Amino acid sequence: MVVIRHSSPDDGERVIEIWRDAVDATHDFLSPKDRSAIDEMVCGFLPAAPLWLAVDFNDRPIAFMLIDGGHMEALFVDPEVRGQGVGAALVRHGLSLQPTMTTDVNEQNDQAVGFYERLGFTRTGRSPLDGQGRPYPLIHLRYQG
Template sequence: MIYDPPLPILISALVSVARILKAVASDGKHVLLLWRRAVDATHHFLSPSDRRDIEAEVLSFLPQAPLWLAVDNSDFPIGFMLLDGGHVEASFVDPSKHGSGVGRMLVEHAQCIQLGLTTDVNEQNAQAVGFYEHLGFERTGRSEMDSQGRPYPLIHLRLPPA
């Protein structure tokens, strides 16, 4: 007989994720460092001045934002998600954990909270677009500019309720 463990056990074994937690104020420094590493690894399309401006915006709100954290067995943040109702406003995973199931785990957690998720992804971030489409998100539209009016097109995606 072949043992077929449940998916959460497989994911936990794969990424050494202990659990998903609500962020607290003391997580802010680690979340900012994680955001920087993730953006540096995936957002090469940003101009240096836009990267600095975006970081200034992020510094002003991210540490206090109501985030869900994926943490490792030492409770160290390895990914996070900002969920506003059913909209994934932000989702970032430490680059050393890309492809290990952390992002999927965060999306599955969001689905438990809210059915019918949506998100917007930079068109130039092909890895992120592919990730969401692999999870079943469907394209619903495109914007020429990001939400701050910068020339970084967004792909609008929706995950229909299961």
């Protein structure tokens, strides 16, 4: 059973660990230089961000989601529990708060695009660059139910 709760400052180190492991498992399209720059940026804000966490029976975070103004900015799942419904549980929680939630996903991350489409998200557009102007196209998605 997955429990979902707000993050606290004590969760910061574990959240970074989840982010790094998940990116290493799913974002092989990133150049080493971009991966390093993104890591530095993420380490600067993620530990203090208002996250929703999925935690195990020991209250250890196993995934996290960041929603800002109805837009899911981030969803990352520990690769050890990937495919077990943890990410879907977080998304369903987010949808209970923001029923028309939007998100963006890297076009090169086919598994993530499929994941969101299976949950009822539809494509609303595409950008040739990511949010930092890097050459990683984004697919824009909106939940349609």
